[in-house]
Amino acid sequence: MSGHRAPPGPADYALLRGLAVLWGMAFPLSMVAVQGYPPITLTLTRQLVAVLCLLVLFMLLRRPWRRPTQGELILIAVCSIFGSVLPFTLINWGVERVDSGVAAILMGFMPLLTIVLAHIFTHDDKLSAPKLLGGLMGLAGLCVLFWPALTIGVETIWRQLALIGAATCYAVNALVLRHLTHWPPLVLLVYIGFGTLIFLFPMSFTLENPLEIDPTLTQTIAMIALGIVAYTLGAFLMFAIIDRQGASFFGQINLLVPVAGVLLGALFLGERPGWNALAALFIIVAGVVVARLKFPALRPLKRKES
DSSP states (O other): OOSOOOOOOHHHHHHHHHHHHHHHHHHHHHHHHTTTSOHHHHHHHHHHHHHHHHHHHHHHHTOOOOOOOHHHHHHHHHHHIIIIIHHHHHHHHHTTTSOHHHHHHHHTTHHHHHHHHHHHHOSSOOOOHHHHHHHHHHHHHHHHHHTTHHHHOHHHHHHHHHHHHHHHHHHHHHHHHGGGTTSOHHHHHHHHHHHHHHHHHHHHHHHSOGGGOOOOHHHHHHHHHIIIIIIIIHHHHHHHHHHHHHHHHHTTHHHHHHHHHHHHHHHHHOOOOOHHHHHHHHHHHHHHHHHTOOOOOOOOOOOOOO
């Protein structure tokens, strides 16, 4: 087999759009589920559902097990914390008071945060003029989005900052996952899933009362859908897209998820984003587009010898 991939076709873009819908659904689903589950407990229960699904798939597909090194275990633990435990819980807490569409817009800031973190912590992914401009546009979008909250109250601002914190966690997770790309996706997901449970069980039972909750059927269905649809199925679509077309093509998902989240929030929850939310969506998505632009490096001029 040659190492060259075929150009993206309709099937690849269909997978990308499908994943955007699955991940965009996570925001309205979280908004429904968190009405019956406390934030940490919601993260715990949805991850229990996801881990059970992953184990069933693992046994059905008879994938070979893999034993991680000590260093890989540390990376898996970091991915568990920054890829699931913290961001899911922060999103759950945020959407208790913030519209799911606004939450999706704030998640659109993640790739811009990744650019900044990559510049600080890597040697081969430094800031360029387009990346810097994209980051500044993202900050401008946040200012537009946050402006009305300054007149509403401190609590709304804290909830929005929690969502920014979730986006930051995802950015950290993206950098760490670079060191685990050689792992079989299903095996890696199982390890990360168990890692999340190790952290979430003591957190839930110490800080909340998970045995005393009484969610409705709708809230429980939303919780289960978060585990099966948004996490498990979404993860497999993500790996399929990366396998077919690579990480650069997959990066376009960052343009689609905020839009999908806003549309799904309006469709299923009747949310009506304000002018500032729509303007922020446009500015942040445009910032991601600008940051992805590539220009040929300028060659230094050679002095003419006299």
